[in-house]
Amino acid sequence: MTEQAIEHEGQGGVIVPIRPGLEPVHPTPAPPRVRSLRTVRERSQIPLRRLVRVRPRREQVHALARHTGYGVLGVARAGGAYWRWVTASEYATNPKATPDLIEQVRLRRRRTSYALLPILTAAAVAGWTWSWPLLVLLILGGLAGVSAVEQAVRRGTLDKDPGHETLGQHPAGKAVRRAVANAGLGKLDDVRVIGPVVRDGAAWTAVVELPPGVPAVKAMRRQVELAAAAGVDLAQLVVDPVPGHAGRITLWVADDDPLAGEAIVSPLLGRMPPFDAWREKIPVGVDVRGRPISFALPERSLLTGGEPGAGKSVAANNLLCAVALDPHVRLWPIDGKGGSDLLDYEPIAERFVGEPDVAAVLELLANLQDEMADRYRKLKAVGERKVTGEIAEELGIRLLVLHIDELQAFTCDEQHGKRLVAMLWDLVSRGRASGIVVSGATQRPSADVVPTRLRDILSIRWALRCTTPQASDTILGQGRATSGYNAATLDPTQRGAGFLLAEGSMPVPMRAYFLGDNDVTALTRRAYRLREAAGTLPASDARPGVRLLKALLTAFGERDRMWTTDLLAELAPQPGYADWDPSRLSAELRPLGVAPAQLAIEGVNRNGYRRGDVLRALERA
Numbered sequence: 107m108t109e110q111a112i113e114h115e116g117q118g119g120v121i122v123p124i125r126p127g128l129e130p131v132h133p134t135p136a137p138p139r140v141r142s143l144r145t146v147r148e149r150s151q152i153p154l155r156r157l158v159r160v161r162p163r164r165e166q167v168h169a170l171a172r173h174t175g176y177g178v179l180g181v182a183r184a185g186g187a188y189w190r191w192v193t194a195s196e197y198a199t200n201p202k203a204t205p206d207l208i209e210q211v212r213l214r215r216r217r218t219s220y221a222l223l224p225i226l227t228a229a230a231v232a233g234w235t236w237s238w239p240l241l242v243l244l245i246l247g248g249l250a251g252v253s254a255v256e257q258a259v260r261r262g263t264l265d266k267d268p269g270h271e272t273l274g275q276h277p278a279g280k281a282v283r284r285a286v287a288n289a290g291l292g293k294l295d296d297v298r299v300i301g302p303v304v305r306d307g308a309a310w311t312a313v314v315e316l317p318p319g320v321p322a323v324k325a326m327r328r329q330v331e332l333a334a335a336a337g338v339d340l341a342q343l344v345v346d347p348v349p350g351h352a353g354r355i356t357l358w359v360a361d362d363d364p365l366a367g368e369a370i371v372s373p374l375l376g377r378m379p380p381f382d383a384w385r386e387k388i389p390v391g392v393d394v395r396g397r398p399i400s401f402a403l404p405e406r407s408l409l410t411g412g413e414p415g416a417g418k419s420v421a422a423n424n425l426l427c428a429v430a431l432d433p434h435v436r437l438w439p440i441d442g443k444g445g446s447d448l449l450d451y452e453p454i455a456e457r458f459v460g461e462p463d464v465a466a467v468l469e470l471l472a473n474l475q476d477e478m479a480d481r482y483r484k485l486k487a488v489g490e491r492k493v494t495g496e497i498a499e500e501l502g503i504r505l506l507v508l509h510i511d512e513l514q515a516f517t518c519d520e521q522h523g524k525r526l527v528a529m530l531w532d533l534v535s536r537g538r539a540s541g542i543v544v545s546g547a548t549q550r551p552s553a554d555v556v557p558t559r560l561r562d563i564l565s566i567r568w569a570l571r572c573t574t575p576q577a578s579d580t581i582l583g584q585g586r587a588t589s590g591y592n593a594a595t596l597d598p599t600q601r602g603a604g605f606l607l608a609e610g611s612m613p614v615p616m617r618a619y620f621l622g623d624n625d626v627t628a629l630t631r632r633a634y635r636l637r638e639a640a641g642t643l644p645a646s647d648a649r650p651g652v653r654l655l656k657a658l659l660t661a662f663g664e665r666d667r668m669w670t671t672d673l674l675a676e677l678a679p680q681p682g683y684a685d686w687d688p689s690r691l692s693a694e695l696r697p698l699g700v701a702p703a704q705l706a707i708e709g710v711n712r713n714g715y716r717r718g719d720v721l722r723a724l725e726r727a
């Protein structure tokens with residue numbers, strides 16, 4: 107019976123005897139000291155060749171080749187670093203470095219190099235004459251060290267791959283050419299950079315000549331690819347055509363996202379003269395270069411969308427405040443949220459719906475359709491097809507702006523939603539030539555809120571930050587998000603940032619001017635005064651004067667004259683007039699053309715008011 111000894115895994119190299127046909131017999135574990143002695147004895151019988159691994163010749167050759175290769179690469183890397191140091195290349199990307207400063211640094215470093223050269227040469231000659239094998243050994247040792255460093259650097263670089271290098275803040279012309287070529291605009295050798303790449307504020311800019319036959323418009327369509335090639339966000343890059351050369355573009359690339367940062371003040375705030383919505387463009391914000399963005403309003407319609415808090419109300423204020431400052435524009439705002447966002451406009455609005463009241467909106471839209479029909483009748487009578495500023499003056503037609511905030515409150519109504527969308531479609535498609543502008547905003551841009559057939563005829567689209575690319579496409583149009591114009595990629599902290607598709611065929615990344623609550627209050631007050639002066643204030647209950655006159659009529663009841671004290675007693679129960687006294691009443695009524703007079707009632711003469719005066723004042727309003 108033969109006894110086999112095998113090394114049993116997990117037993118720490120303990121010999122386990124087994125007999126054929128029998129289960130392995132585990133020996134009683136030896137005390138630790140005895141076992142370690144046995145292990146040492148076993149190991150001592152292994153030949154030295156197996157303990158100290160001597161590599162076969164082929165492996166030795168490979169190792170030598172590897173070390174030599176990496177050694178040479180390491181020396182090349184060090185040479186490159188040295189060359190960059192001597193040429194002061196790090197200063198080239200520093201916007202504050204002047205050419206003089208760069209030249210000085212280069213000179214100093216060249217002198218240092220010249221001083222080191224004889225010292226190194228003398229050391230090498232001395233080493234060679236003293237003991238050349240030692241020098242060779244030192245060189246080989248140095249090479250092995252460089253090889254080890256090079257391999258470590260490469261391992262580190264490969265482990266955390268930083269991706270392609272971005273162009274930086276002041277790229278060389280060649281890097282710009284490469285980016286343009288990488289964006290699919292031609293071969294590197296065919297792209298030229300005209301003049302130097304220069305710093306422009308917090309950005310760099312370069313004039314690029316595209317390969318022969320490639321038009322600038324192609325580069326403008328490939329802005330997303332250019333941004334990707336430059337390693338920046340789309341919002342950081344602007345491509346402009348160069349006047350006089352259809353094959354040249356100006357590339358402008360910002361260091362940081364220009365849509366972030368401080369709010370931008372609207373030019374409307376400092377403006378005193380009235381606005382002319384027929385002839386002037388509506389100022390709505392700035393592009394990424396800080397250049398003003400505006401659009402013409404006549405014959406247009408607008409759709410604004412974005413997630414809650416993206417800045418839709420502020421965006422809408424840019425439109426509404428501008429047209430409010432034109433005393434001849436008729437304002438019809440509707441607030442589907444039922445909040446206070448549009449309340450400031452109420453006193454100057456001809457029609458106003460401040461609640462998500464579908465029936466009221468249906469009635470308003472029906473009235474607007476009648477108004478549209480009336481306008482077309484007037485136009486037909488003078489043989490015109492559409493209203494212009496001049497024809498509007500001639501026919502007494504005023505630009506009319508219908509703005510619906512939170513469209514979804516109406517278009518998604520189960521009972522009337524479809525009818526409402528159809529009416530809106532009619533007003534957008536036919537209303538534009540008759541001076542009717544439709545604007546809608548929604549925080550839920552989706553096909554059920556803005557059906558595609560309605561979206562497609564709204565000519566201006568303004569996408570603020572959206573939650574999904576689909577929502578962004580609902581506003582900007584199908585496929586825009588995949589082409590890079592995706593409002594879902596905007597930073598949520600960049601309030602007011604968005605894409606505006608208004609003039610031109612491409613959406614423009616931009617940021618809306620900030621018009622907050624206080625600004626809107628100030629501007630609508632100015633608009634009120636402008637309208638008052640122009641005699642275009644609507645006779646709406648929202649106007650304090652109209653409200654007072656109506657309240658007085660209620661107080662008069664059937665009486666045609668009343669003493670002031672009695673009138674005030676009747677007025678007091680109505681909201682807002684509880685603490686009024688005779689002097690306050692006369693001060694408020696005087697601008698409306700109503701003055702108190704001595705009135706004899708039942709034989710007693712006292713100060714009072716006549717109902718007829720109040721009625722006439724109301725008619726004037």
Ligand SMILES: Nc1ncnc2c1ncn2[C@@H]1O[C@H](COP(=O)(O)OP(=O)(O)OP(=O)(O)O)[C@@H](O)[C@H]1O
Pocket residue numbers: 368369370412413414415416417418419420421549601602603617618619620621
């Ligand atoms: N253009 C802007 N510049 C700077 N800040 C802005 C801008 N637009 C909006 N904001 C900031 O974002 C806040 C929310 O804006 P806004 O009320 O317009 O959002 P919204 O999209 O209308 O929200 P909701 O859908 O809830 O009504 C504002 O109070 C303001 O602080």
